[in-house]
Every structure is written in structure tokens, then in C-alpha cells.
Amino acid sequence: MGHLFMSKNQSAAPYDPVSAPFIHLNDVSLRYGESGEGVEALKRLSLDISRGEFTAVVGPSGCGKSTLMRLLSGLTPCSSGKVCIDGKQVNQPLKTVGMAFQNSALLPWRTALENVLLPLEVVEPYRRDFRRDKARFVERARALLARVGLSGAEDLYGWELSGGMQQRVSLCRALIHEPEILLLDEPFGALDAFTREELWDILQQLWLDRGFTAMLVTHDLPEAVYLADSVHVISERPGYVVHTSHIDLPRPRTPELCFTSRFTDYVHELRKHIQRKALAVGGVGL
Amino acid sequence: MNKKTATMLYRLSPWLATLGFFLVWEISCRLFSIPVFVLPAPTDALAALIKHIDGIWFNAQHTLLTTVCGFAVAIGFGLLLGILVGASPAMYRALNPLLVGFNSVPKVALVPILVLWFGIGTVPAIITAFLVAFFPITVNVATGIATMEPELRDVLRSLGAGRIAILTKVGLPRSLPYFFASLKVAITLAFVGAVISETVASNVGIGYLMMNASAMFQVPLVFAALLVTAAMGVVMYGITALLERRYAGWAMRKRH
Numbered sequence: 001m002g003h004l005f006m007s008k009n010q011s012a013a014p015y016d017p018v019s020a021p022f023i024h025l026n027d028v029s030l031r032y033g034e035s036g037e038g039v040e041a042l043k044r045l046s047l048d049i050s051r052g053e054f055t056a057v058v059g060p061s062g063c064g065k066s067t068l069m070r071l072l073s074g075l076t077p078c079s080s081g082k083v084c085i086d087g088k089q090v091n092q093p094l095k096t097v098g099m100a101f102q103n104s105a106l107l108p109w110r111t112a113l114e115n116v117l118l119p120l121e122v123v124e125p126y127r128r129d130f131r132r133d134k135a136r137f138v139e140r141a142r143a144l145l146a147r148v149g150l151s152g153a154e155d156l157y158g159w160e161l162s163g164g165m166q167q168r169v170s171l172c173r174a175l176i177h178e179p180e181i182l183l184l185d186e187p188f189g190a191l192d193a194f195t196r197e198e199l200w201d202i203l204q205q206l207w208l209d210r211g212f213t214a215m216l217v218t219h220d221l222p223e224a225v226y227l228a229d230s231v232h233v234i235s236e237r238p239g240y241v242v243h244t245s246h247i248d249l250p251r252p253r254t255p256e257l258c259f260t261s262r263f264t265d266y267v268h269e270l271r272k273h274i275q276r277k278a279l280a281v282g283g284v285g286l
Numbered sequence: 287m288n289k290k291t292a293t294m295l296y297r298l299s300p301w302l303a304t305l306g307f308f309l310v311w312e313i314s315c316r317l318f319s320i321p322v323f324v325l326p327a328p329t330d331a332l333a334a335l336i337k338h339i340d341g342i343w344f345n346a347q348h349t350l351l352t353t354v355c356g357f358a359v360a361i362g363f364g365l366l367l368g369i370l371v372g373a374s375p376a377m378y379r380a381l382n383p384l385l386v387g388f389n390s391v392p393k394v395a396l397v398p399i400l401v402l403w404f405g406i407g408t409v410p411a412i413i414t415a416f417l418v419a420f421f422p423i424t425v426n427v428a429t430g431i432a433t434m435e436p437e438l439r440d441v442l443r444s445l446g447a448g449r450i451a452i453l454t455k456v457g458l459p460r461s462l463p464y465f466f467a468s469l470k471v472a473i474t475l476a477f478v479g480a481v482i483s484e485t486v487a488s489n490v491g492i493g494y495l496m497m498n499a500s501a502m503f504q505v506p507l508v509f510a511a512l513l514v515t516a517a518m519g520v521v522m523y524g525i526t527a528l529l530e531r532r533y534a535g536w537a538m539r540k541r542h
Contacts, residue, residue: 073444095446105437109459109536122445122455157536177445 356415
């Protein structure tokens, strides 16, 4: 199968696994409901993400941003079109994905440390070795928690942690099994401004250290510009990509950057594309 | 009232309330000179208890054993059925009317049938205790599993977890508080079931004893037996509450 795909490509340009997009969405549509009668969430959406890239997806609420994330993780299959990751079509939940949500979704009967260990109890090959290597895994989880500033909180339960701390645990849980792709669905949406900025830096640092491919779904434009290499604006439902900005700002980005004109120019440009669409549809703003 | 007496009162409140209840009972019996064969005072019941302690003890033991047997079967069956119904929406839909219908049948009406099948004695009592007690366990466990947050399911699924892993890692631990809450209801119901069955069709047990005593107009003895049943219920309830705190303590946040 792979051979066919390659030979087809070779006629136009030689197949190059390095420059081929890591994540490739081609003409993807999604309708909810059994026989395609339901809401159309995405319509002919195409999107490429290269390996190690930090992508953000922004758009008005209800535009299918979260749906896009579920497509990538394989949780929801698309109605038509193709979702490929690393050259393979996605048709079932992937194991190389880490996910975090606006709601930290921690297991309340587990401590912070036990929550972080969860993926290692489920994902192969860790699962097989979990009992034997538990001490090593616990060390690893402790190190990761320390990395996000949570040393000392390992044995606390979710309800004993502040919202920001819960999100950090959630991030650790999404990364402990070293996934190639990190999917974030408005993970900082419910946090106060200071905590949010703190977590931006933690996330940026983790991404710089580990080099995973990240996709962040958000409605916070400065957040998207601060964190991402490229920001895609999705239209109102049914969603497709209206506009893409490539953010050419040096890394690591710092909070001071938010006050530079280059940064605010990017934000304004994105805002313009979101508003234009909203007005065209005759909506009442966002 | 200073803080120390307040906490002391708070701690002793269950004992004080129980004591108060018996006091009111005792005083009203004496004040209105209620005949013993209508409503004996607690002291009369106590006297009967002491007088017939051997017989009461023997029968109470039997009832306790019957109840615990029925309760154990109810836990096993209720848990399994609850997991099945909670984990599978199709099963839930299919079995729901049967379960509700079954639970609406008065179990005391089933005792004669059980006697037809198994004869008079312990077996119908165990089965009645089981029949009355399993339903709340099933409903609660099923609810605990079925109300799992979709995010939790997504987290597990995105890690490649199958149904079994989702059930063991999230569904079951999540339903534990529901399970223990149902045990507290189920154990008292199991007592009711066992005693009812003994009253209707048995030759041993506290229900049988009460039936006999009232037939002989020994009303204080009936009340003594009632008090013993209540006390056993309280003790069993306390044990399940302890288990709950031990195994599902995470669901009860500390007060201060």
C-alpha cells in the first residue's frame, strides 16, 4: 500500500519522508449523526503540520476546533477525506498521542503522582513492564512533576490542588509516555491571567526540550501567537481553514514579547480574519 | 456555651438522641398508663429481653447469619449486574424495564412461592434478603459507571485503552462511592427481607420469635426482639460505613 502511494508521488516529485508533512489532513469533512443527517462540523478542511511543529487552531466558539482534535487523535472518524499521521491513515485511537482538556480530568481517587502514572499503566510497551519497572516509572513521573514546579505536591489529591496545579498535572499525564503528538483543547481556558502566562512558559519549555508535535486549540489569540509556529483560523461551522499565520518570533518567547508591535500585529491580523467571517455571516460578533 | 462543650455535644449527639427517644417513650407509657399489651415501656421490653436472653440470642444469631448470607449474595450478584448494565448502554436499555418491574413486586408476596420451592426454613429467608437487597446495589453501581465523564473516557481511549481497561481504571474506582452508599441501604433492607420471611414461613429466627410471642400476647418480648433487630441493623450499618470510609474515602473531603 505504501509502495503504491510512493510511486504515485514519484511521478510528480520524488517522495521525501523528511519533508512530507507529519500530519496531513486532506479535504476532511465530518457530519455528526448516523446517516450524515446531523450537524456538519467540518467541511473540506485541509491542513498540514510538520514534525515537531507547534500549531494553534483558533476560531469562533462552536466552529469545530475540538472536533478537529478528536479527528487527529482518532477518537472520531471523519465522514470523508483523509487524516494521515506519519504516512499512515488514522482510523482508530492512536497510542502516540497525549491529550489535555480545559477540565483537567484528573482521577479524583488518585494522587497527582498516580494520575501521572496512568498512561504508563495503559500504553504498551510500558504496560507490560509496569510492575517490574514501577520504581523507575515513579522516578520519571516525579522528575516530570518537578519539571513543572510541582515537587512536594505528588501525594496530594486533585481537589487539594489549585486550578493551575491541576492543569500542570494534566500536562504531565499527557506527556509521561513521551507521545509524538500533544493535543491540547483549551487547556488554560479556565485559569486566571497570571497562572495562564506561567503555564505558557512551562509548556513552551517542555516543547523546546522534548520536540514533540503540538496542536493547541484555543480562543485566546495572544496565547496562540505566544506559543505557536503557525496559527490556523477556522471559520464558523462547518469549519474550514480561513487563514494561516506563520509566527516568526524568536524562541524562547518571553512575556515582554507580548508588548512588542510585532506580537500585537500578529494578534490583530488573526482577529481581523475571525471578525470578517463573523460579519459576513451576519452574526452578532463572536 | 464554649467551644469545648459544643464539640462534646456534637460527638455525643447520636447517643443523646437515642437516649432521649427511649426516655420519651418510657415517660409517655407511664404518664398515660398505657397497658403493656398495647405498648410496653422500654424497661418492660428490657426486662423481657433479660428474661428470655437465651432464646433471643439463639434466634438473633440465626437471623444475623441469614441476613449476612443473603447480603453477600446480593453484593456479588448486584455488583456483577450493575457492572454489566452500567458498562453497556444496550444492556441498560434492554434490562431496565425488567429490573424496575421486578423491584416493584412486593417481596413478601414471593415468600409463599419460595416456600413452595424450598420448604419452610432458612433458604427462603436468605433468598428474600437477597432479593430485597440487590436492587439498590445494581442501580448504584450502574449509575457510577454510566455517569463517567466523557473527558476521562477520551483520555483513556486516546491512550489506546479498550473497554476492559477503561472499566478497571476509571469505571470501577469511580463507582466505589456509589457502591458503598448502596451497601448501607442494602444491609438494612436485607434485615427487613430476612425478618419478613421468618415471620411468614420459618421455625427459627427473630421473625419467627416475634410471630410466636405476639400470638401468645407476650408484647414486651415482641418489642425486645424488635430492639435486638434494630441494634443488629445499626451495627451492620456501622460496619459498611467503616468500609466505605476505608475504601472510598477520597470521595469524602475532609471537613476542615
